[in-house]
Amino acid sequence: MTWDDVLASGLTLPGMEASTSYGTPALKVRGRLVTRLRTEDDSLVLHGVPPDEREVLMAVDPxxxxVTPHYAGHPAVLARLAALEPERLWPFLVRRWREVAPRRAVAGFDAARVGE
Known part of the structure; x- marks a missing residue:
């Protein structure tokens, strides 16, 4: 994947916008961070991932x-873009989007998906 692929996927969620965080490309909803690119190692910071889940992810697909020491104490995992498949990214984007998006947007998204 590339950052452009992340944008193409993420911007399909209601209210998602391209932005920056710590001087790097990011996706946000109403100013709240969903994910950002770590240019240091071309990884995505996937927020909202509890430590126990992070450990399983790293064990199953290192x-x-x-994770870097900086993120060890946070509910987040890093994902190398070059090795990440779009179908693996989508659930992380949706989960974090649900955490930060307005309730009305989430309800509308869920209602629209019922008909799919």
Whole structure:
């Protein structure tokens, strides 16, 4: 994947916007961070991932998922873009979007998906 692929996927969620965070490309909803690109290692910061889940992800697929000491104390995991598949990214984007998006947007999104 590339950052452009992340944008193409993320911007399909209601209210999602391209932005920046710490001087790097990011996706946000109403100013609240969903994910950002770590240019240091071309990884995405996937927020809202509890430590126990992060450990499982890293054990199952260490080529994609990792963590740096900075993120060890936070509910987040890093995902290497070059190894990340779009279908693996989508659930992380949706989960974090649900955490930060307005309730009305989430309800509308869920209602629209019922008919799919």
């Amino acid at each position: 080529r994609v998922f990792h």
